Amino acid sequence: EKQEEDTLRELRLFLRSLTDRLVQDRRFKAFTKPVDKDQVPDYHSVVQHPMDLSTMLSKIDQQKYLTVKDYLHDVDLIWNNALHYNPDNDPYDRQIRHRAYALRDMVHGIIKAELEEDVERNCELIKEAR
Numbered sequence: 417e418k419q420e421e422d423t424l425r426e427l428r429l430f431l432r433s434l435t436d437r438l439v440q441d442r443r444f445k446a447f448t449k450p451v452d453k454d455q456v457p458d459y460h461s462v463v464q465h466p467m468d469l470s471t472m473l474s475k476i477d478q479q480k481y482l483t484v485k486d487y488l489h490d491v492d493l494i495w496n497n498a499l500h501y502n503p504d505n506d507p508y509d510r511q512i513r514h515r516a517y518a519l520r521d522m523v524h525g526i527i528k529a530e531l532e533e534d535v536e537r538n539c540e541l542i543k544e545a546r
């Protein structure tokens with residue numbers, strides 16, 4: 417239906433704009449691309465569900481996110497994976513964890529400030545009806 421596709425398109429536009437801001441933020445450089453298996457051989461045995469911002473951008477374009485909630489699930493994966501794989505009390509791990517929190521907090525702040533409530537409500541109704 418026309419209105420439904422318009423709502424889903426508005427969600428994609430918002431999620432692209434949000435994700436682009438994260439990709440451009442120098443703090444989040446480590447989160448922009450998948451962790452390289454060759455450089456980090458044990459990564460995929462420790463982290464079951466890798467996620468990164470470039471993967472999320474392609475998921476937006478593949479229309480994999482029907483709701484903000486679906487998008488936030490992948491943001492939480494980036495956050496949790498970073499905490500899980502970088503748990504130590506050394507400067508590098510602590511910096512990664514601090515940046516993972518900053519990423520998660522920036523996402524929630526932008527959603528609260530910029531997304532009209534009824535867009536998310538309508539997207540969830542569309543998703544349930546499909």
Ligand SMILES: O=C(C1CCC1)N1C[C@@H]2C[C@H]3C[C@@H](O)[C@@H](O)[C@]2(C1)O3
Pocket residue numbers: 446447451455456459497498501502512
């Ligand atoms: O967890 C991550 C990324 C940070 C968020 C995703 N990595 C795992 C490796 C451990 C640590 C040091 C380097 O070995 C570098 O390759 C990684 C990348 O950081």
